[in-house]
Amino acid sequence: MVAQESHQHAAPQGFVRKYVFSLDHKVIGLQYYFLALTAVFVGMFLSLLMRIHLIWPTAILPLLGEIKPETYLSLVTMHGTIMVFFVLTTAPQGGFGNYFLPIQIGAPDMAFPVLNMLSFWTTFVAYVVMLAAFFVVGGAPLHGWTGYAPLSALQSAGPGEGLGADLWITSIALFCVASLMGALNFITTTLDMRARGMSLMRMPLTCWSWFITAILGLLAFGVLLSAGILLLMDRNLGTSFFLPLGTINGQLTGHKGGSPLLWQHLFWFFGHPEVYIAILPGMGVASQVLSTFSRKPIFGYKAMVYAMLAIGFLGFMVWGHHMFMSGMSPYTAFAFSIMTMAIGVPSAIKTFNWLGTLYRGRIRFQSPMLYAIGFVSLFVSGGLSGPFLAQPALDIPLHDTAFVPGHFHLIMGVAAIFGIFAATHYWFPKMFGRMMNENMARAHFFLTLIGTYCVFMPMHYLGLAGQPRRYSQLTELAYLHPLVGLNTFMTYAAIVTVAAQFIFLINLFWSMFKGEKASDNPWEATTLEWTTATPPPHDNFGGHTPVVHHGPYEYSVPGAPHDYVMQTDPATVAAH
């Protein structure tokens, strides 16, 4: 809190310093957001091609021709990688976190503005390197976003495992570096830059979610970075970290003594916390929005904070549940399984508290609220398939079947994306000074909610029936033939859902220029971003530093003149 004065920097002059190599966290937040916006459309387009190929494997597509099995696997790899890293990690944390963490805690900027700029531009380079993998000889890698060795470690393991795979690993390594810089910045900013009166327990739950996500990032990305470097060395320098004695295409690989399971341990030690990195900010936004639009304090604020801390803590002890079938010691499965079941408890607490927040509220159905309600529904649906996969005995039939993508798409894919939609509609008026169009938002919301359920709920049925994931065609195994009908339905649902996303895109850009002008506090919300001008000035609060008197969710306080009390309002709130 004392550190603020030394962080002030003058407003930049000139286009490049203002919009390109900007030090302003708000500009950097928007840069992250628009990077993620392009990435999500790329990732979505890849998934559409996958769905089309599954159903019509020999179709000749305009411009792209016929999709080959190896091309399908490149699509799988790049869809997963782009979505997880450049969308689900980038938009909620790099985008909204960057823009609103400093404002919500009453700070003029992030603690390290130059580091912040470096973090974004490193992410940008990583993104370009990732996309470049499509255009090199052999194309993008086919080893999946999990990059299991030896498939990912041997240049001759398949098309795409040459230069494409090197670019893929390099991109991820760069992304790790960028995320580490970002994590340090978020943690320091939260601990050191809060305005007077903004105690930790008065922070909006969004700030808690960004803070905990940053801690997870700090501990997880370092491990992935190391693993990525080891993998690059195995591929190019002849080391054998992940490669045992073996052959490929009948030729000795020249490696010996390494362990393919080591890669899995390192990858999932990052990979499991990563799913919480994707979903925690969504939980924060959902809490913020549900409280605001129910006109009620969040139910169980402290329980919400402790639940997120518990999820973050336990999230580092469950990685082995991805490896029940990997050949690791079966005894360890007990520990990983019980920890995984335990992580369901704080997740359940959050759901109960969201329902408790709605209970006896006065719900306003503006667009951010629709997405937040959708988030809760998807979080429940995606969450409840977890306890099946968490039990090693049930994982035997379900592991690596479509049940798994069904589970994680609903929760860390679609629910997290609904968190991003909620955040976009909620903060759009503050970022751009205009309101988004409510009719377009409603149409987009309902089409996307129903559409995504139609795509991802059936994946659970397919998983039960034994359809393995990452199969480019369903033609070879006889027992998959009866599943083609359901797969066809999913493909049509995907086409409709993809089309619906253009409603969102149009709404976003149309509203930016033509939307109704927004007031400084259009939702009658209480947190600090709604006390400042729209859009906020360079130093966020126009030369003064806010002083905080209340917790973040003082709605419907008896006796107060309005049904909301700003955090900066000096009037006292009746004790509760």
Next chain:
Amino acid sequence: MGLVLLFVIWLITLASTYFFVAKTWWFPHGASAATAAMDQQFTVTFIIMGVIFVAAQLTLGYFVWKYRDQHAATRSEYSHGNLKLEILWTSLTAILFVGLNLIGSPIWAAERFRPAVEDATRVEVTGMQFAWYFRYPGPDGKFGIARPELEDASAGGEGALGLDPKDPASKDDIVTGTMEVPVNREVEVILRAHDVIHSFFIPQMRFKQDAVPGLAIHMHFTPTETGSYEIACAELCGLGHYKMHGILNVVSQNEFDQWLAAREAEKQ
């Protein structure tokens, strides 16, 4: 808007649940000793999660409609939560989830904690891009030495596995492209992979295990019904992953003995 949301959320919930309850798409018929316990544990988990799923979604839909803003003069209830409720649902969820885990544990232990019985049918299963090979130890009961440098996939059979002709134990080993085992007798599989990770998946045996280069993983299962069952690869192994399949034939002990004798005769 509240009513529309209620309708949509309830519709999604009931439609999703219907297809689970009607078992329109479901596990294939199980033909192994592990099936009963595993399917039972799935059913218990399914009932508990299903009840929570339906209850949570219906409540969400109902609350959204019931507590919609009707522009009444009264405000929302001013409440920051309820500690007793928090403790109640935290403990209930913890007991439920951990309990569920504990009752499922013996099934895993039975599958994975003990080695195969002494008189099990022993089959070595080797995965390579993009085929499964099966090896039987022959009359001497011993698997001969296989050497990576001798592997030659184009040679098929023994050549593909790189069996060392100088090792007497490998002389009588039988290598096949389909897996043949007797019914009602435990099968010990020894899983290996030459190049990348594969996963040996037989849905109707409720069996799955990765085959990892550098490891020989011992597992077991007991087929209880004769028939022909498809084997899939469940771990992404390269461009031919989707067509890396095999066949498991479960036959009577007599037929198995005859089959094995015929394979041995072919070798002479």
